[in-house]
Amino acid sequence: MGAATTTHVPTASHDTPDPNENYLTVTKGVWSWLATLDHKRIGVMYLVLVTAAFLLGGIFALLVRLELFTRGETIMGAETYNRMFTLHGVVMVFLFIIPSIPAALGNIILPIQLGAKDVAFPRLNLMSLYIYAFGACFAVYSMLTGAVDTGWTFYTPYSTTTHSAVIPMIMGAFIMGFSSILTGVNFLATVHKMRAPGLTWTRLPLFIWGLYATSIIQILATPVLAITLLLLTCERAFGIGIFDPKLGGDPVLFQHFFWFYSHPAVYIMIVPGMAVINEILSTFSHRAIYGYMFVAMSSIALAVLGFLVWGHHLFVSGMSEYAMMVFSALTFLVAIPSGVKVFSWVATLYKGSIRLASPMLYALAFIFQFTIGGLTGVFLGMLAIDVHLHDTYFVVAHFHYVMVGGTVFAFVGGLQYWWPKFTGKLYNELVAKIGFWFAFVGFNVTFGIQFVLGSRGMPRRYYDYLPQFEKFHQISTVGSWFIGTGFLIVGINLMYSLFKGKKSPRNPWNSAALEWQTPTPPPLANFTKVPVITRGPYDYHLATEAELAED
Amino acid sequence: MIHIRPDNFQLPEALSTDAARVDDLYMFVYWFSVIFTVAITGTMLYFVWRYRRRPGHTAEPVTHNTTLEVAWTVIPIFFVMALFHLGFKEYAHEALAAENSIEIGVRGQQWSWTFTYPNGKQDASEVTIPINRPVKFVISSQDVLHSFYVPGARLKKDAVPGMYSSIAFTPNTIGDMQIFCAEYCGKDHSGMLAKIHVVAEKDYEDFLKKGDRMDGEPLDAYGARLYKKNACYTCHTIDGSKGNGPTWKGMYGKPVTLQTGETITADDNYVHESILKPQAKIVQGFTNVQMPPFTLNDEQISGIIAYMKTLK
Numbered sequence: 009m010g011a012a013t014t015t016h017v018p019t020a021s022h023d024t025p026d027p028n029e030n031y032l033t034v035t036k037g038v039w040s041w042l043a044t045l046d047h048k049r050i051g052v053m054y055l056v057l058v059t060a061a062f063l064l065g066g067i068f069a070l071l072v073r074l075e076l077f078t079r080g081e082t083i084m085g086a087e088t089y090n091r092m093f094t095l096h097g098v099v100m101v102f103l104f105i106i107p108s109i110p111a112a113l114g115n116i117i118l119p120i121q122l123g124a125k126d127v128a129f130p131r132l133n134l135m136s137l138y139i140y141a142f143g144a145c146f147a148v149y150s151m152l153t154g155a156v157d158t159g160w161t162f163y164t165p166y167s168t169t170t171h172s173a174v175i176p177m178i179m180g181a182f183i184m185g186f187s188s189i190l191t192g193v194n195f196l197a198t199v200h201k202m203r204a205p206g207l208t209w210t211r212l213p214l215f216i217w218g219l220y221a222t223s224i225i226q227i228l229a230t231p232v233l234a235i236t237l238l239l240l241t242c243e244r245a246f247g248i249g250i251f252d253p254k255l256g257g258d259p260v261l262f263q264h265f266f267w268f269y270s271h272p273a274v275y276i277m278i279v280p281g282m283a284v285i286n287e288i289l290s291t292f293s294h295r296a297i298y299g300y301m302f303v304a305m306s307s308i309a310l311a312v313l314g315f316l317v318w319g320h321h322l323f324v325s326g327m328s329e330y331a332m333m334v335f336s337a338l339t340f341l342v343a344i345p346s347g348v349k350v351f352s353w354v355a356t357l358y359k360g361s362i363r364l365a366s367p368m369l370y371a372l373a374f375i376f377q378f379t380i381g382g383l384t385g386v387f388l389g390m391l392a393i394d395v396h397l398h399d400t401y402f403v404v405a406h407f408h409y410v411m412v413g414g415t416v417f418a419f420v421g422g423l424q425y426w427w428p429k430f431t432g433k434l435y436n437e438l439v440a441k442i443g444f445w446f447a448f449v450g451f452n453v454t455f456g457i458q459f460v461l462g463s464r465g466m467p468r469r470y471y472d473y474l475p476q477f478e479k480f481h482q483i484s485t486v487g488s489w490f491i492g493t494g495f496l497i498v499g500i501n502l503m504y505s506l507f508k509g510k511k512s513p514r515n516p517w518n519s520a521a522l523e524w525q526t527p528t529p530p531p532l533a534n535f536t537k538v539p540v541i542t543r544g545p546y547d548y549h550l551a552t553e554a555e556l557a558e559d
Numbered sequence: 560m561i562h563i564r565p566d567n568f569q570l571p572e573a574l575s576t577d578a579a580r581v582d583d584l585y586m587f588v589y590w591f592s593v594i595f596t597v598a599i600t601g602t603m604l605y606f607v608w609r610y611r612r613r614p615g616h617t618a619e620p621v622t623h624n625t626t627l628e629v630a631w632t633v634i635p636i637f638f639v640m641a642l643f644h645l646g647f648k649e650y651a652h653e654a655l656a657a658e659n660s661i662e663i664g665v666r667g668q669q670w671s672w673t674f675t676y677p678n679g680k681q682d683a684s685e686v687t688i689p690i691n692r693p694v695k696f697v698i699s700s701q702d703v704l705h706s707f708y709v710p711g712a713r714l715k716k717d718a719v720p721g722m723y724s725s726i727a728f729t730p731n732t733i734g735d736m737q738i739f740c741a742e743y744c745g746k747d748h749s750g751m752l753a754k755i756h757v758v759a760e761k762d763y764e765d766f767l768k769k770g771d772r773m774d775g776e777p778l779d780a781y782g783a784r785l786y787k788k789n790a791c792y793t794c795h796t797i798d799g800s801k802g803n804g805p806t807w808k809g810m811y812g813k814p815v816t817l818q819t820g821e822t823i824t825a826d827d828n829y830v831h832e833s834i835l836k837p838q839a840k841i842v843q844g845f846t847n848v849q850m851p852p853f854t855l856n857d858e859q860i861s862g863i864i865a866y867m868k869t870l871k
Contacts, residue, residue, distance in 0.1 A: 157745070157746075163704055166743070166745060169702075171847075253720045253721025254721075259719055259720060260719060293610070294612075294617070295620070298623060299624075299627075300622070302628045324715050325719065326716065326722060340640065343639050344636060347631065348631065348632055354603050355621075358606055358610070360618045361610060361612045361617055362606070362610050372603060372607065375603055379596050383591075383596060384592070386588055389646070390643070391646045391647050391650035392645075392648075392653060393584055396581060396715070399706060399742060463569045463570055463585070467739045467740070469749075470748065472749040473749065547620070
C-alpha cells in the first residue's frame with residue numbers, strides 16, 4: 009500500500025499479523041469481537057443485528073397480513089393492529105433496511121474492494137455499531153412499554169397526542185441516525201484516502217460508487233431527521249407549539265421536515281441495492297457493466313435529485329398548486345437515472361457468459377421488480393392519478409416493489425454472493441434456489457395484487473375493510489406466507505453452511521473483482537501484500553486465468 | 560389522448576364527470592408500463608438464454624456506446640415530461656371548482672365525518688347531493704389529520720386541523736358514493752366511513768327542507784338510526800361492555816357518579832346537555848376521552864332519549 013494510505017490505518021488493532029490466519033481465527037473470544045476494530049468483524053456484527061431486525065420486522069409483517077386475512081377481528085384488535093403496522097415500518101426502515109447494505113455488507117466488502125486494510129476510522133466504525141445498538145435498545149424499550157401507534161411517519165398532531173410510547177421510539181430513531189451519519193463520513197473518507205495504488209476513480213467498483221452516493225445522502229439528510237424528531241419531542245414532552253395548531257403550530261410543516269429526510273432516505277435504501285446488483289451482474293455475466301460511467305453518475309444523480317422531490321409525499325395535504333407542479337416535474341426526472349441503470353443492466357447481459365447461480369437470480373428478479381416499482385412511481389408522479397392513488401394500497405405495493413423487490417432482494421442476493429467470502433463456507437446452491445423461488449413468487453403475489461387493491465380504492469393502514477376487498481386481501485396474505493417460507497429457507501441454508509458447509513475456494517464464482525483475488529476468508533489486513541491495481545474490477549478480458557480460477 | 564375504456568377490474572365505478580378522464584389517463588400509463596416492462600424483462604430473459612454459459616461460449620468485452628447511452632438518457636426525458644404535462648393538466652382542470660357549485664362543509668373528527676349544507680342543516684356520516692351540479696366540499700378537521708377520499712370521483716384531500724382545503728366534482732350517477740378516511744388517524748381509522756347519496760335535483764331540494772326523521776318512523780327507531788349515523792357506537796356500547804364512554808345499556812333514569820364526585824340522575828336534561836355540551840358533566844372514569852359536541856336538534860335528541868329508554 010502507498011505511504012499516503014498506511015499512515016491512516018492504526019496498527020494497534022492488528023496485533024497478530026500472521027498471514028496464515030484469517031480474520032475469523034486470528035484472535036479468539038467474545039471480547040475479541042466486541043472490542044474489535046476490524047471492519048469485517050464489525051460488518052459481521054452489524055449483519056447479525058440487522059438480520060435479527062429483519063426477522064422481527066418480518067414477523068410483524070406476517071401478523072399484519074394474517075390479521076387482514078378476514079374482515080373484522082382475525083387475531084388482534086384495532087389498537088394492537090395499529091401498533092403492529094407501525095412497528096413493522098419502524099423496525100424495517102430504521103433498524104433493518106437503512107443499515108442493511110451499507111453498514112453490514114458495505115463494512116465487510118468496501119475496504120477489500122478498495123485494496124485497503126480497513127476503513128479510514130476504525131474506532132469511529134466500532135462506535136457507529138454501538139450507537140446503532142444503543143438506539144435499537146430505545147426502540148425495544150418503546151416496544152415493551154406500549155409501543156407506538158402512529159405509523160412510522162410519526163405525523164403530527166396524532167403523534168403528539170396519542171397515549172403510546174412515542175418518545176422512546178423517536179429517541180431510538182434519533183440515536184440510530186448518528187450511526188448512519190458516522191458510517192457515511194467513514195466511507196467517504198475511506199474512498200477518498202484509502203484506495204490501493206492504481207485504483208483510479210474510473211476503476212472503482214460500482215458498489216463503491218453506490219455507497220459513495222449513499223454516504224453523501226446520509227450525511228446531508230439525516231441531521232434534518234434528527235432536528236425534526238427533536239422538535240416533535242419538544243412539542244410532545246414540553247408542549248412547545250411547533251406542529252400542533254392548538255399550540256399555534258403547523259402540522260404540514262412536520263410533513264415537509266419529515267420527508268426532507270425521508271425521501272432522500274428512500275435513496276439511502278435503494279442506491280446500495282442497485283450497487284450490489286452491479287457486482288452480481290458483472291460476476292455472473294463475465295462482463296463489464298455496460299456504460300460504467302453513466303451508471304456511476306446515475307447514482308450521484310439520484311443522490312442529488314432525491315433531495316428535490318420530497319413534496320410528492322404531500323400532493324393531497326393542501327400544498328399550493330404551484331409547488332405541486334414543480335415537485336411533480338422534478339419527480340419525473342428521477343426516472344431518468346433509474347432508467348439509465350435498468351437499460352445498462354440489461355445491456356450488460358448482451359454477449360455475456362451468463363451463469364444462473366442463486367445470487368444472479370436475485371439480481372434478475374431485482375431488475376424485473378425494480379422496473380415495476382419504478383413505473384408505478386410514474387402513476388404516482390402524475391398529479392391527477394396520484395390524487396386517486398395517494399394513501400391507498402397502490403402506494404404500499406409501489407414502495408414494497410422498490411424496498412423489498414429491490415433492496416431486500418439485493419441484500420439477500422449480495423449476502424449469498426459474498427457469503428463464501430466472509431464465512432469461508434459454501435451453502436447448498438439447490439436449496440438457495442428453492443428459497444429464491446418461494447420468495448420471488450410470494451413477493452409478486454403479495455404485492456402485485458395490492459396494486460389492484462389500491463387502484464380500486466382500498467386505503468392503507470386499515471384494520472378493517474369493506475367486503476369487496478376481501479378476496480384481494482386473502483390472496484395477498486397467502487403470498488406473504490410464501491415470502492416468509494422463502495426467506496426462512498434461505499436463512500436455514502446459510503446457517504447450516506456455517507456448520508456443515510463445504511470449504512469455499514478462494515474465488516467460487518470465478519470473478520475478476522478485487523475482493524475475490526485475496527484469500528477466502530480474508531486475512532486480518534485483507535491482503536497478504538498490498539495490491540497494485542492494473543485494470544478495472546469488471547475487465548474480464550484483461551483478467552488472467554489464475555485470477556479467474558477457483559483457487 | 561388515446562381512449563382505452565377501463566375494464567373495471569383495476570378501477571372502481573366512475574361516478575363523476577371527471578372520473579372517466581382520470582381513468583383514461585390511468586389506463587394510458589398502465590399500458591405504457593406494461594409495454595415497457597415486457598420489453599425490458601423480455602430482452603433480459605432473451606439475453607440470459609442466448610448468452611447462457613456453456614462450453615465453447617465466452618463473454619465478449621463490450622464496454623459502452625456513448626450514442627446509445629445518451630439516447631436512453633435524453634429520449635426518456637421527453638416521455639416523462641409529456642406524462643408530467645398530462646397529469647398536471649388534468650389536475651389543474653379538477654382543482655378549479657365551477658362558479659355555481661354547491662358548497663358543503665366537511666368536518667373530520669375521530670372517527671366520523673360531519674357535513675353542513677348551505678342552509679345550515681347538518682348530517683353525520685352521510686351527505687345528500689344533487690346529480691349533475693358541481694359540488695365543492697370544504698374540508699377541515701376537529702382534531703388530528705384525516706383525509707376525505709371519494710374513490711368514485713378519483714379525489715381526495717387531507718383534513719388538516721387549523722386549515723381549510725377543498726375538492727370539487729360533479730356527480731353524474733344517481734346512487735351512493737363511498738367515502739373513506741385515507742390519512743391514518745388512530746384506533747378506528749378504518750371505521751371512519753361515510754356515504755354520499757346522489758339524488759335528483761328535486762329530491763335534494765325536498766331533502767334540504769325537511770328533517771331527517773322518516774315518515775311514520777317510531778321515535779326509538781329514529782334514535783337507533785341516529786346512534787349508527789352519528790357513530791355514537793365508536794365510544795358508547797349498547798350491550799354493557801366497556802367503551803371510550805359510558806355504555807348506554809341501563810343508563811337512562813339511573814343515578815351516575817360524575818368526576819366531581821356528585822351523583823345525578825341520567826334524565827332527559829342530562830342527556831340533552833351531554834350531547835350538546837359533552838364536557839359539562841363527565842361521568843367518573845371517562846375523563847381521558849374528549850367527546851366532541853354533536854349539533855342535534857330537539858327532535859333528534861328526543862329520538863336518542865327514546866332509544867336509550869329501550870336499552871334496559
